[in-house]
Amino acid sequence: VSAKEKKRWTLNDFDIGKPLGRGKFGHVYLAREKRSNHIVALKVLFKSQLQQSQVEHQLRREVEIQSHLRHPNILRLYGYFYDQKRVYLILEYAAKGELYKELQKCKYFSERRAATYVASLARALIYCHGKHVIHRDIKPENLLIGAQGELKIADFGWSVHTFNRRRTMCGTLDYLPPEMVESVEHDANVDIWSLGVLCYEFLYGVPPFEAKEHSDTYRRIVQVDLKFPPKPIVSSAAKDLISQMLVKDSSQRLPLHKLLEHPWIIQNADPSG
């Protein structure tokens, strides 16, 4: 289903399959586009709920942002259509499912798997930043796994163009960098912080600043209270990379292109991503 055809999609163009999950604004179903037999994920959003939460403009902006993003590690939004009550998003289907379920199952990933994922996410973020899009919500719940095992950034519910930086608190705090916790101006370097948090969680199975109370997590983040547990055994190269990303001063964080040259990535990431 290429977005080139500016055709008007309707529900009749699809056979609807099993439910894939329920998001905040609606349900997602496996679906097959009848003419091409192409398998997609169809996300159904209720207009009433979008109106209630005043997110229609955010959805419109997001569809606009997404329609220009083409990257193997970014879940595609092929198009959308609507009827009386609902808005339908035609999304890429990631055949190997949700990354966080895989992380829960494995407890933590090998250094090779973690480095491969981190490198592919870094390439996706370099691509986004090149288009002045910062994602700001990189966490396991927003990552899916494609048919070849490749990682896909899957949810842009909070992405913004860098020119209008809204500071809306969204979801878990674990991934928020100090400047967002202290809600000061922030820039694309927020994604480097989140990628560092993610790399830590891939290797240890828990995020670095996790605490029982929100207030404790806040404090640990703004103090960058970074500790590496004795188990599982993690290489010093991995710890070095994480320590260069989880830096309070966002301008001092390791730039993404430097990350791709870091010894731990060079030695462990599978080049195909």
Ligand SMILES: COc1ccc(C(=O)Nc2ccccc2)cc1NC(=O)CCSCc1cnc2[nH]ccc2c1
């Ligand atoms: C590019 O992606 C997206 C773009 C936009 C939105 C969205 O809802 N935007 C929004 C909504 C309302 C207000 C403002 C903005 C969501 C996504 N992405 C997902 O929702 C991921 C899981 S759905 C797909 C999918 C695929 N492949 C799978 N394999 C297993 C499960 C699964 C699930």
